[in-house]
Each structure stands twice: as C-alpha cells, then as structure tokens.
Amino acid sequence: MGNSQTKKPPPVVLVPPLFDYPPLSARNRMSESSYNVLFGKLALKCLFEDYFEVKDADNFSAKFMLKPTDDPHVDLVASVSSALDGKVEGDASFRWQSDVDDPHTFVDLSVSTTNPLLLLRSSAYFPKYGVGAFVVSPLISKKNDKLSDEHGIMGLRYGSTNLSLGASFSPFSTKEEWPKNAWLVRKMGRFTLGMQYEPLDKNKDTAxxxxxxxxxxxxSYGIGSRSPLSPSFNVGLELARNSQFIVSFYQHLVVQRQVKNPFEEDEVVGITNYIDLGFELQTRVDDSNTSNTLSDSSLQMAASWQANKNFLLKGKVGALSSTFTLAFKSWWKPSFTFNISANNNRRTGRTAFGFGLRVDNLREASYQRADPNFVMLTPNKEHLADGNVWKMEKRPMLQSDLDAENFSELPKELRPPQMIL
Structure with missing residues (x-):
C-alpha cells in the first residue's frame, strides 16, 4: 500500500523585482569621477529625486525608455516635463552599448532643450587591465551661453575591486585647467576613503x-553587497571645498512579511518588501558671508517602501518643504509606471501636485516570482518526512544564498559588479 499522505511542496517567498534597478544614472558612471558616485551618493540621489515629480508648481512629466527587440545593444531614453503654467523642457539620448550585460563601454548622443543642445558622451573600459578612457563633448551649444566645458572633456581612469583613480582635462581649452579634476578612492574592508581635486572657475590663483x-x-563605512536583494548600510562624511560639511546615511532593508492572498498557491507564505531610508545634513563650516548662493545649513530625510511588484510609496521631508509620492507599475512589455506627487511648501503654505508617466522595456522582470535557485526558506530535516505539516510560527521566513554572497543564480541585472570599485 502506498503512503496515504501526500508530500506537500516546500513553502516559498515571493521576490518581486525592484521598480528601477539598476538606476539609469549608474549607466553613465564610467564617464565621470568615481568620487561623485561612491560614498552612498548614487543611492541617496535616487532616493531623494526619483518619482518626486513636483517642486513648487503643478507639473507633468513623461519618460520613455525603449530598445528594439532586434538589437539589444542600442536604446533610446526620452523625457519631457512641463509646469502646467510654464514652458516645456525635454531631452533625449540615443545609446549604443558594446556588451548588453556590461554598461561600461558605450557611446551616448544626447539632445536637449537646454544648453548644451547636443552632447556626445563615450566611455571605453577594459576589465582585464582595469583601465578606461572617457570623452564628454558638447557638439552644439547656444552661442550666447558660455560653457565652462565647451571644449569638451577627456579623462583616463583605473579601477579595481579596492581602488579607483583618474583625472580629466579639457585638451582644447584656453584656460589653464590641467587637470580639470582628479580623484583617488580607496576601499579598505568596510571603510572607503577618497579625495577629489576640482579647481574653481573663479579661482585665478596660480597656486x-x-x-x-x-x-x-x-x-564612509558600509556593510552589505551592492546587490539590492541583500541589505546594505552606509554612513558617509564629506568636507566639500573646505566650506561645506556633509553627513549622510543610507540603509536598504530587505524584509519579509506574511501574505494571505486567495489568488496565490498554498505554498506561497510570504512576500519580500524593500525599504530604503536616507538622511543628509549639509552645513557650512566657513564664513557664510563669503557666499550668498548657499544657505548655512540644509537637512532632508526620505523613506521608500515597495510593498510588492506594483506599488511604491515614497516620502521626503526637508526644512522648507515635504513631498510624498505614490507609484503604480504594471509589468507588461513594455512596462508602464504612473505616479502622483504632492509637495507642501512651508514658506508659502501652498500644496502643488505632479503627475508622471514612464514607459520602459530596458529592464526584464524575469524574477517577480519566487525562484528557489536563489531564494529559499531555511532548509531543515522536517521537509524530508512525508506528510509533514509545516508550522509557520516555528520557521524563519527567508534564508538566502545572498548571505554567503553566492550571486551566480541571480538575474544578471541584480548581480553586484565585482571587477571595479
């Protein structure tokens, strides 16, 4: 006689894709200083800016991120924004990427309604040697608008897992700006140290x-990998131009909660949520009378909660205003994202609203369901017994190979870069 009890499948936890990963700004990081994107700066920029469509006036924005199915090496990103009672601004960029999975070698041609009108940006990186070169050159600009980098910028860089250094210069500029900027960043365990030299345009001193x-x-002090499926923590300190002291904090949390959805299978017992927290304090340390362009201090905090693959809630609070946004994403092909933002200005007491639309087929949502190859519940000997009844209250919700930094089974866009800092 056979076993009358049926062996139940092991329980699983749903792992939805992140709304936007990797961020678009990360695709161009090889064409600028590593100092400007490390120390948690890139993550904080996305947390403080993405989906906050409104500032002081009602406005609408739309962005299209598309690539052809026949040639995944090229894509087009176009955006337009307009205040309901103001002018329309927009830009578009056409990009060719050498390797579909490696964004470090590319050519980008951008057009914009603002200056420069036409911009060429290119980068080449050779991971075997750790060296790269990049070019940023305005091709067409408004004649009555002077650009500090109107002659273009060229740069060289070296990057490894623990070191990044490089410099950029304007080869055809009449000004003595050699280099235009230079940086050195070193990672030692969980600590990252760096410095950057960038001369002021108004500084005419020869020394x-x-x-x-x-x-x-x-x-900065950071814990965790650079994969969004793993929690991370980063605290940064910066002294900018000997005049501004910046303290920042960023934490990415990957948490699980129980799910009771009648439309899901019985083995689905939980869902993964992503929570991001950020804090930034900027204060002047020099004589504030020397510059009227910067306030003495500024403070902003932000939080983001992605409840599932479809809903994202974000909030940002500053000294002068507060902004909240709710985004809904449909994972069709292409995917559509709608969001509405509300901004309250404490100085004027006015509340402004913003609306956004994004159409995207650059990212694949192949991991919106639980994948036992890279996310599983904590294994134990209970599952070896036929007919065993799993007990929710006695089992951890999630235990992953991510703890051991085993990223081989992750989707390609979620694997942290290992070759460069």
Missing part, C-alpha cells in the same frame, strides 16, 4: 593645488 577650496575629501 591652485595649495588652495583648500579646490579639494574635497570623504569617508
């Missing part, structure tokens, strides 16, 4: 290297 206003330095 530019001795002027502390041309130097910036930063340090």
């Amino acid at each position: 530019k290297y001795k002027d502390l206003r041309n130097w910036s330095c930063a340090a």
Whole structure:
C-alpha cells in the first residue's frame, strides 16, 4: 500500500523585482569621477529625486525608455516635463552599448532643450587591465551661453575591486585647467576613503593645488553587497571645498512579511518588501558671508517602501518643504509606471501636485516570482518526512544564498559588479 499522505511542496517567498534597478544614472558612471558616485551618493540621489515629480508648481512629466527587440545593444531614453503654467523642457539620448550585460563601454548622443543642445558622451573600459578612457563633448551649444566645458572633456581612469583613480582635462581649452579634476578612492574592508581635486572657475590663483577650496575629501563605512536583494548600510562624511560639511546615511532593508492572498498557491507564505531610508545634513563650516548662493545649513530625510511588484510609496521631508509620492507599475512589455506627487511648501503654505508617466522595456522582470535557485526558506530535516505539516510560527521566513554572497543564480541585472570599485 502506498503512503496515504501526500508530500506537500516546500513553502516559498515571493521576490518581486525592484521598480528601477539598476538606476539609469549608474549607466553613465564610467564617464565621470568615481568620487561623485561612491560614498552612498548614487543611492541617496535616487532616493531623494526619483518619482518626486513636483517642486513648487503643478507639473507633468513623461519618460520613455525603449530598445528594439532586434538589437539589444542600442536604446533610446526620452523625457519631457512641463509646469502646467510654464514652458516645456525635454531631452533625449540615443545609446549604443558594446556588451548588453556590461554598461561600461558605450557611446551616448544626447539632445536637449537646454544648453548644451547636443552632447556626445563615450566611455571605453577594459576589465582585464582595469583601465578606461572617457570623452564628454558638447557638439552644439547656444552661442550666447558660455560653457565652462565647451571644449569638451577627456579623462583616463583605473579601477579595481579596492581602488579607483583618474583625472580629466579639457585638451582644447584656453584656460589653464590641467587637470580639470582628479580623484583617488580607496576601499579598505568596510571603510572607503577618497579625495577629489576640482579647481574653481573663479579661482585665478596660480597656486591652485595649495588652495583648500579646490579639494574635497570623504569617508564612509558600509556593510552589505551592492546587490539590492541583500541589505546594505552606509554612513558617509564629506568636507566639500573646505566650506561645506556633509553627513549622510543610507540603509536598504530587505524584509519579509506574511501574505494571505486567495489568488496565490498554498505554498506561497510570504512576500519580500524593500525599504530604503536616507538622511543628509549639509552645513557650512566657513564664513557664510563669503557666499550668498548657499544657505548655512540644509537637512532632508526620505523613506521608500515597495510593498510588492506594483506599488511604491515614497516620502521626503526637508526644512522648507515635504513631498510624498505614490507609484503604480504594471509589468507588461513594455512596462508602464504612473505616479502622483504632492509637495507642501512651508514658506508659502501652498500644496502643488505632479503627475508622471514612464514607459520602459530596458529592464526584464524575469524574477517577480519566487525562484528557489536563489531564494529559499531555511532548509531543515522536517521537509524530508512525508506528510509533514509545516508550522509557520516555528520557521524563519527567508534564508538566502545572498548571505554567503553566492550571486551566480541571480538575474544578471541584480548581480553586484565585482571587477571595479
């Protein structure tokens, strides 16, 4: 006689895709200083800016991120924004990428309604040697608008898992700006230290290297991998141009909660949520009377909660205003994202609203369901017994190979870059 009890399938936890990963700004990081994107700066920028469509006036924005099915090496990103009672601004970029899975070698041609009108950006990186070169060149600009980098910028860089250094310069500029900027970033365990030299345009002093206003330095302490499916924690300190002290904090949480959805199978017992928290304090350390362009201090905090693959809630609170946004994403092909934002200005007491639309087929949502190859419940000997009844209250919700940094089974867009800092 056979076993009358039926062996139940092991329970699983749903792992929805992130709304936007990797962020679009990360695709162009090889064409700028590593100092400007490390120390948690890129993550904080996405947290403080993405989906906050409104500032002080009612507006609408739309973005299209598309690529042809026949040639995945090219794509087009176009955006337009307009205040309901103001002018329309927009830009578009056409990009060719050498390797579909590696965004470090590319050519990008951008057009914009603002200056420069036409911009060429290109980068080439050779991971075997860790060296790369990049070019950023305005091709067409408004004649009555002077650009500090109107002659273009060229740069060289070296990157490894623990070191990044490089410099950029304007080869055809009449000004003595050699280099235009230079950076050095070193990672030692969980600590990351770096400095950057970037001379001020208004600084005519010949001893530019001795002027502390041309130097910036930063340090951060970070825990966790760069995969969004793994929690991370980062605290950063920066002294910018010997005049501004910046303290920042960013934490990415991957948590699980129980799910009771009648439309799901019985083995689905939980769902993964993503929570992001950010804090940034900027305060001046020099004589504030020397510059009227910057306030003495500024403070902003933000939080983001992705409840599932379809809903994202974000909020940002500052000294002068507060902004909240709700986004809904449909994972069709292409995917559509709608969001509405509300901004309250404490100075004027006015509340403004913003609406956004995004159409995207650059990212594949192949991991919106639980995948036992890379996310499983904590294994134990209970599952070896036929007919065993699983007990929810006695089982951890999630235990993943991510703890051991085993990313081989992750979707390609969620694997952290291992070759460069």
